[in-house]
Amino acid sequence: MEKLIEGIHQFQSGVFGQQRALFQRLSEGQAPEAMFITCSDSRVVPSLMTQSGPGDLFMLRNAGNLVPPYGPLHGAESAAIEYAVMVLGVKDIIVCGHTHCGAMKAVLAPDSLARLPATRHWLTYAEATRQLMESHYQALPDAKRLETCVEENVLVQIENLRTHPAVLAGLSRGTLKLHAWVYDIASGDVLVFDAAAGQFVPIAELS
Structure with missing residues (x-):
C-alpha cells in the first residue's frame, strides 16, 4: 500500500502538473478512440501496451476478458458496451486475451473451481470455449492447449x-469494427486474428 500512496504523490507532483491542460480538457468530457476489453490480470496493462494516454481507451476488465451474450439480465458488461457504442461513439472494440491466463486454465480444468463458486459461475460465459477445446483440441500438449484456449476464447x-x-x-x-487480439506477456508480442488467413498473426503483419 505504501508503494501505491507514494505513486500518487509522484503522479500529483510530476505527471499531473506536466499535463494539467490535458486533464482539464478531459474533465469536460471523454471521446475515446476505442473500447478495450481485457482480463483483470495485473500483468496486462493496455495503456502501456498500446502507448495510449488518458482518455484514449474506454476499458472493460474482468476475469478471462469475457463478454456475456446480450439477454434479459443486463450486467455491467452490457451497460459498458452499450454506453461505449451509443454514447461515446467508439469506432473499434478490441477483445484482448493474454498468455498464461488463469481463467483459461480454469476453463480447461473446471474441477479446480470446486471452492470458488462465484468464479465457476462467471466462467459459464466461456462454456462455448470449453466445449470447443474438449471437442477439437484434447490431443494438444498442455502448453499449446492453453495457448489455443486463449485464442479460441x-x-x-x-x-x-x-x-x-x-x-x-x-x-x-x-x-x-471488432478486433481479436492476444497479448504475449513474456515477449510483448501482440497477435491479431486475420479473418482471411483464419488464424492469429503478429500485428506487424497487418500494419
Whole structure:
C-alpha cells in the first residue's frame, strides 16, 4: 500500500502538473478512440501496451476478458458496451486475451473451481470455449492447449459481442469494427486474428 500512496504523490507532483491542460480538457468530457476489453490480470496493462494516454481507451476488465451474450439480465458488461457504442461513439472494440491466463486454465480444468463458486459461475460465459477445446483440441500438449484456449476464447467473446444490439447496429452501419487480439506477456508480442488467413498473426503483419 505504501508503494501505491507514494505513486500518487509522484503522479500529483510530476505527471499531473506536466499535463494539467490535458486533464482539464478531459474533465469536460471523454471521446475515446476505442473500447478495450481485457482480463483483470495485473500483468496486462493496455495503456502501456498500446502507448495510449488518458482518455484514449474506454476499458472493460474482468476475469478471462469475457463478454456475456446480450439477454434479459443486463450486467455491467452490457451497460459498458452499450454506453461505449451509443454514447461515446467508439469506432473499434478490441477483445484482448493474454498468455498464461488463469481463467483459461480454469476453463480447461473446471474441477479446480470446486471452492470458488462465484468464479465457476462467471466462467459459464466461456462454456462455448470449453466445449470447443474438449471437442477439437484434447490431443494438444498442455502448453499449446492453453495457448489455443486463449485464442479460441477471444473469438468466442467476439461472437458474444455481436449479440448486443448496439454492436449489431454499429456493424450493420459500418461505423464499428471488432478486433481479436492476444497479448504475449513474456515477449510483448501482440497477435491479431486475420479473418482471411483464419488464424492469429503478429500485428506487424497487418500494419
